[in-house]
Structure formats: structure tokens, C-alpha cells
Amino acid sequence: MTVGGSNKYDAVIVGARVAGTPAATRLAQAGWKVLLVDREPPPGDTLSTHALFPNTLARLAELGALERIESRHRVNYVEYAIRTLGYEATGSFTPVGGFDRMAVITRPVLDPALLKVAAAAGAETRFGEKVTGLLGAGTDADPVRGVVLGSGEEIEARWVLGADGRVSTVARLLGLEKERQLAGEMAFMFGYWRGLPPTDQFKIDVIEEGSLVWSPAEDDLSILILGVDPLATRGGPAEKQRTFVGLLDQYSDWFDPAWLQRGEQVGGIRVAPETMLRGFFRQGTGPGWALIGDAGHFKNPSTAQGISDAIEQSLHVAAELTGQEESLAGFEAYRDERAREHYEWSFDFARFANPDTAAPIFRGLVADPEAGQNLRDALSRQLRPKEDVFTKERLNRWFSAVPSAR
Structure with a gap:
């Protein structure tokens, strides 16, 4: 009433x-x-x-918001690709409400x-x-x-x-x-560009020193996000710009830093200090x-x-x-x-990759297509990370395949 x-x-x-x-x-x-x-x-x-996974895209469609967005913008629907210490798992999602890809809006x-x-x-x-x-x-x-x-x-x-x-x-x-x-280990730096090469993937590249996210957003906009040591976020705008561009060299086989010069940066480099992310x-x-x-x-x-x-x-x-x-x-x-x-998984993701643990896990994940699909579906909240993806049986099997882990 x-x-x-x-x-x-x-x-x-x-x-x-x-x-x-x-x-x-x-x-x-x-x-x-x-x-x-x-x-x-x-x-x-x-x-x-x-980032919007299929479950959230379905909700936006149900609410009528996605239709409003698509009437004025091009939404770029992409697959999910994650490479951790060289082991890459790529694919679409189990459909939710008719959506089997994600988008960045x-x-x-x-x-x-x-x-x-x-x-x-x-x-x-x-x-x-x-x-x-x-x-x-x-x-x-x-x-x-x-x-x-x-x-x-x-x-x-x-x-x-x-x-x-x-x-x-x-x-x-x-x-x-x-x-x-809870707290993680990384801080984040990010920026937006127009005119970067097209890609049909939301890409995450994880190395020992940090991580890179590269994805198209709406229209011709792209976002780049770096997971970095918290000290890297310090300094004024010019120093943050230099730091950001310099760190991209570590990911040059997935993202060529020279592409930035051909594109148009939209705004400055922004940072999310680790203390903000607890x-x-x-x-x-x-x-x-x-x-x-x-x-x-x-x-x-x-x-x-x-x-x-x-x-x-x-x-x-x-x-x-x-x-x-x-x-x-x-x-x-x-x-x-x-x-x-x-909740706990989000902070596991925000820690620097330890080769002794991350490499066996992602080597096993790449060798097991069902596990890779389960990972993507956990992100769209159809499954749980521990119960359904990183199960005890899988972890035991993946680590037992590594001689140094025996």
C-alpha cells in the first residue's frame, strides 16, 4: 500500500x-x-x-535496459580467454537466457x-x-x-x-x-582507448609479475586493466602513464604496446589501490x-x-x-x-601467480575441456569455484601429474 x-x-x-x-x-x-x-x-x-557475464546480460534484457543500450550503442559480445603462465583456456559460456558470450559496457x-x-x-x-x-x-x-x-x-x-x-x-x-x-595482493591500473585492433575475446593474461585484461567495450572503445604491485600506482598522472605503458611490454605477445600510438586514449590512467579493494x-x-x-x-x-x-x-x-x-x-x-x-575466490584471483601452484592447476584446466567450461560457468554464477571447478579430485589429479609435486 x-x-x-x-x-x-x-x-x-x-x-x-x-x-x-x-x-x-x-x-x-x-x-x-x-x-x-x-x-x-x-x-x-x-x-x-x-564486465557483464551471461547471467547479468539476461537480467539486463529482462529489465529492458539492454534494449535501451543497444538502441544507441554497439554492444560487442565476446568469448572469455584466460592465459595463466602460458596455459590458455578460451571459450563461450553455457547459455543463460539466450546469452553464451559476455560483454563489457x-x-x-x-x-x-x-x-x-x-x-x-x-x-x-x-x-x-x-x-x-x-x-x-x-x-x-x-x-x-x-x-x-x-x-x-x-x-x-x-x-x-x-x-x-x-x-x-x-x-x-x-x-x-x-x-x-579479506585482502588480495594486487592493485589495479586501467585506461580506455579507441581505435585498438578488434578482438572477439575478453582476454586475461596472468604472469608471475601481474596480469593484463584487454577487452572491447561498447562501440569502438576498449579497456586495458593491469594487475600490479601496489607501489606501481603511486605518483602523478604523468608517472602513472609512463608506468602503465612500460608494464605493457610484459604482455607484448598478446598486446603490442605500439597499438596505443595508433589509437586514441580516452582520459588518463586511473588506479585502484590495494587498500581500496579489501x-x-x-x-x-x-x-x-x-x-x-x-x-x-x-x-x-x-x-x-x-x-x-x-x-x-x-x-x-x-x-x-x-x-x-x-x-x-x-x-x-x-x-x-x-x-x-x-568471495574467497575473488581474492585468490587477486594474488600474484605462484608457478608451483598456478602452473599445475592451469595446465590441468587446459587439458580438461569440461573444467575450462566449468570455470567460465562459475563466472556466470551457474557453478561454484570450489565445489564444481577446483574440486579435490581434479586438484589431486592435476598435481599428481607434476613430478616435482609428488
Whole structure:
């Protein structure tokens, strides 16, 4: 049942990006009065891998966002290729919703498409507004019942959903601590170019010193991401540019650094320090509130699961709230079960490759086509990395084939 009054809502969603807009769409479609609040007007860029696996492409199609994107941009659907210490596994995915390839769609394209879908469903928006307080403490005795904006304006709501990212204002105002924290070893540097050679693959090359991701994004745009020693991200713009270009020489048999000179760089080199990439869980829900996406749980971006997590959690919250009981009692258990194994795996991916362990594993993976397919399907969340890909039986078999491991 929808509340009345111009300043009263069924739900206020703090954050109008991938974690907030799917819930706004579904709630508005169910007749809820919904307000999306974001301090930055769209379209805006944000640190992201931008990678979308078939499960997420299917969700975007279901929401109507993919159709909006394809009406204005060329989406480049690609296979997944990973080469670790010289052992390469390449292929497509088991289809999900008709998609057997992945795509990279940058956030200045993806986020506005999802926002337009939410607005078309009836969600209202307020941009350039900061949430500085909550109405209510979020406890049984004092549930959250709205937000306070920087102007002092109070907006009442039956539910406040924090979809405002890793450094969540809603989480801070609730006093929520990070739990089950993990860290990787790598930092990341990335940049965008137009006019690079075409490729039909999302390529990852892993060497002992780091990793390279090279993939087309939408239209003629490409993204390059380097996994590096955290010290490499230091310095000013010119130094970061020199470091980035210099490190590309290590991957020259997959990516020729001379190609950069023939293309057009779009913006400068950006960095994600290792300290920014440390994982956590926070309490997911309480009386009158919930945290969605990176606000409540953050994986390392090395396995590119953040957008998928955000969209799936957002849709799950909307489904629970529009159910018979209008309760989020099951949300945190759902979130944690979906993250099982994938959370730890993301940080395994973010460590430097040790030849003693990585080489036998990926040699075995390449020799076992079913395992290679399972790896790709774990990325599209059809399987789990430990239960279904890197099983005890496979690891024993792969390591027993290496004389030095006996």
C-alpha cells in the first residue's frame, strides 16, 4: 500500500546506480512510491571492471535496459580467454537466457539505461542531494523511517535502502562495522582507448609479475586493466602513464604496446589501490533498512562479480518487499549463500601467480575441456569455484601429474 503526502515514500533508495535502480524499477512496477537519491547526476563514471557475464546480460534484457543500450550503442559480445603462465583456456559460456558470450559496457552507458528504466516505471529521482542523516536508529525500538538531506529536509519512508557503494553513507550512519575482511595482493591500473585492433575475446593474461585484461567495450572503445604491485600506482598522472605503458611490454605477445600510438586514449590512467579493494561483509538488513550491493558486501573486482551481485541483490530485495509479508528477514542469508566460495575466490584471483601452484592447476584446466567450461560457468554464477571447478579430485589429479609435486 502506497503512503500519501509529497514528502512520504514507501521506499527511499540512496544510490541511483546498479544496486539501486533495479529495486526501484520492481518496487515502482508493484505500485510503490519510490525515491532515488544520489549526490551525483548521471551519467557519471566510477571505478568498475564493467564486465557483464551471461547471467547479468539476461537480467539486463529482462529489465529492458539492454534494449535501451543497444538502441544507441554497439554492444560487442565476446568469448572469455584466460592465459595463466602460458596455459590458455578460451571459450563461450553455457547459455543463460539466450546469452553464451559476455560483454563489457561502461558505467556511463549502463547506469543511465537502468535509471531510465526505473524512471519509466514511475520511480522519482533527486540528484545533487546528499543524505546526511537517518530518521530513526534502525533498531527494533526505533526503526529507520526516512532520511535527512544536507539541506535539512526530512523525507519519510517505510524503508530506506542503502545502495550507495563500498563507502556507504547509510552504513556509516547506522554504525555498521566491516566483518570477515579479506585482502588480495594486487592493485589495479586501467585506461580506455579507441581505435585498438578488434578482438572477439575478453582476454586475461596472468604472469608471475601481474596480469593484463584487454577487452572491447561498447562501440569502438576498449579497456586495458593491469594487475600490479601496489607501489606501481603511486605518483602523478604523468608517472602513472609512463608506468602503465612500460608494464605493457610484459604482455607484448598478446598486446603490442605500439597499438596505443595508433589509437586514441580516452582520459588518463586511473588506479585502484590495494587498500581500496579489501573485502568485507556488513549486517545486511534491520528494522526499516537494508544494504544492497557493495554497501553490504564487497568482493575483489578480479572476478568481476560486483555488478552481478548488485543487480541480483536489488531484485531480491524488491521481491521480498513486495511479497505477502513485506519482510527482508531472508535477505542476508540469501546474500551470504550467493557469495559462498565466490568471495574467497575473488581474492585468490587477486594474488600474484605462484608457478608451483598456478602452473599445475592451469595446465590441468587446459587439458580438461569440461573444467575450462566449468570455470567460465562459475563466472556466470551457474557453478561454484570450489565445489564444481577446483574440486579435490581434479586438484589431486592435476598435481599428481607434476613430478616435482609428488
